[in-house]
Amino acid sequence: MSECQAVREQIIGQAGRPSLSAELESHLWGCPACSQVYLEHQAMWRAMDAWEAPEVSTGFDRHLFARIGKASPWTPLDWMLRWFRPLQPAFPAALAGVMLVAALVVQQGRQAPPPEPSVTMQVRDDARQIEMALGDIQMLSDFEILPVN
Amino acid sequence: MEAVAALEHDAELMLRVKEGDEASFELLLDKYRHPVVSYLYRMVQQLPVAEELAQEVFFRVYRSRASYEPTAKFTTWLFRIATHLALNSIRDRRNERGQESLDEADEDRRTIQVADRRSNREQQMLAEARLEEVRQAVGALPEKQRAAVLMHKYQEMDYIQIAGVLGCSVSAVKSLLFRAYEVLRARLSHLAEGRA
Numbered sequence: 001m002s003e004c005q006a007v008r009e010q011i012i013g014q015a016g017r018p019s020l021s022a023e024l025e026s027h028l029w030g031c032p033a034c035s036q037v038y039l040e041h042q043a044m045w046r047a048m049d050a051w052e053a054p055e056v057s058t059g060f061d062r063h064l065f066a067r068i069g070k071a072s073p074w075t076p077l078d079w080m081l082r083w084f085r086p087l088q089p090a091f092p093a094a095l096a097g098v099m100l101v102a103a104l105v106v107q108q109g110r111q112a113p114p115p116e117p118s119v120t121m122q123v124r125d126d127a128r129q130i131e132m133a134l135g136d137i138q139m140l141s142d143f144e145i146l147p148v149n
Numbered sequence: 150m151e152a153v154a155a156l157e158h159d160a161e162l163m164l165r166v167k168e169g170d171e172a173s174f175e176l177l178l179d180k181y182r183h184p185v186v187s188y189l190y191r192m193v194q195q196l197p198v199a200e201e202l203a204q205e206v207f208f209r210v211y212r213s214r215a216s217y218e219p220t221a222k223f224t225t226w227l228f229r230i231a232t233h234l235a236l237n238s239i240r241d242r243r244n245e246r247g248q249e250s251l252d253e254a255d256e257d258r259r260t261i262q263v264a265d266r267r268s269n270r271e272q273q274m275l276a277e278a279r280l281e282e283v284r285q286a287v288g289a290l291p292e293k294q295r296a297a298v299l300m301h302k303y304q305e306m307d308y309i310q311i312a313g314v315l316g317c318s319v320s321a322v323k324s325l326l327f328r329a330y331e332v333l334r335a336r337l338s339h340l341a342e343g344r345a
Contacts (some may be wrong), residue, residue, distance in 0.1 A: 009323065012330050015302055041330070047340040048302055048333075050276070051283045053187030054196055056203075060182065064204050068211055135239035 003027065007034050064074050157306075159223035166214045178207055181224075184304060185231050191299045192235040193242075194288055202234045225313040228304070232296050232314055239292055279340050286336040292330035301326055 001120075007027050014020070020028075030036045159180075165173035185206055190199035207229050248272040287295060293315060300314060312322045 009327065012326055013308075015305070037334070040334050043340065044330070044334045044337040045302070047279060047283050047337045048278045048287075051191070051287075052278055053183070053303075056182055056186045057196075057200055060186075060200060060204070061178065064178070064207055067204065071208075071212065113177055 004031060004034050007031070008037055011038050015045065160219035163210075163214070163217050163223055164219065166211070168215050176213060177210070177223075181227060182207075185227065188228065188299055188304060189231055189235055191227055191287065191303065192232075192295060194284055198238060202231070202238055205234055206231045221313055223312065224306075225310055228300065228306075228314045229316075232334070235296070236272075236292050282340060283337060286333055290329050292334065294325050297322055297325045298329045 007024060010024050011105075028038055042137070159177065162173040162177050166177070182203070186199055186203045189202045189206075190196055192252065193202065205228065206227065267342050287298065290298065297311055300311050306314070308319045308322045308326075312319045313325075315322065315325075317325075
């Protein structure tokens with residue numbers, strides 16, 4: 001970058017403020033082109049200084065607060081964030097704990113023995129066992145192992 | 150150091166707003182009401198529109214208090230919201246008005262030239278015409294250049310802060326400002342000659 005280019009960037013960076021660095025001032029003394037640019041920038045900034053913004057309307061705050069008042073002052077999300085804020089550092093650990101417990105419960109559920117058969121089934125099985133036992137007794141008596149009354 | 154203290158103070162106020170302290174919001178509003186309205190007024194050049202946009206800026210600040218984190222300067226955040234709204238408003242109005250606005254601008258410039266010739270007789274008219282010329286020169290800049298110039302010249306923001314607001318690099322801001330000021334210098338430097 002040429003020295004003049006750097007000086008012009010400095011002039012812009014200065015934005016019309018009065019203080020000039022010694023280096024900049026020295027360059028302006030020796031460089032008519034940059035000196036002209038500097039004077040034109042000063043004129044431009046003086047013209048821009050005359051552009052003042054108008055006063056803000058007196059009802060500005062009233063309208064704003066009316067609008068804020070219409071919106072819910074604290075949404076449920078805000079309250080939730082406020083309540084949980086103190087827990088925020090521990091939240092991931094707590095969540096991991098909850099998930100671990102849930103996983104264990106699910107796993108145990110899978111390994112649990114099958115449910116007890118219903119009463120009807122049990123009665124049906126008892127009858128079959130009695131029939132089998134009577135059959136066995138009959139068979140043993142046929143082989144004369146058991147005395148038959 | 151003062152700037153750092155101001156940053157901490159504004160961020161601290163905003164954190165209090167986050168905690169539910171409405172008075173801190175009023176302090177921030179008191180401090181930034183005029184800078185935000187002024188900036189928006191120079192951006193859109195209509196006071197009612199500027200005030201409407203400023204209302205939206207502060208409303209958004211209030212609405213997003215719960216999620217506020219002081220990761221950037223408060224003013225950077227504030228002016229980022231303001232700039233976003235101003236750019237959208239300018240684009241919306243340009244789409245609505247179309248070519249009509251360009252014709253009006255040309256007409257205005259001709260009026261100013263006439264007013265300027267009468268300036269020796271009427272100082273008030275001259276001042277108003279000069280002011281109008283400044284407004285038009287700034288208003289004719291591309292939106293991002295305009296925003297950068299207004300933040301730099303009137304809000305006295307540094308390059309880093311402007312870059313934060315516009316979401317670009319510092320070198321891009323320097324480039325924007327350099328081009329914008331070159332245009333403004335060409336259009337406005339003659340205005341101060343009469344004053345010297």
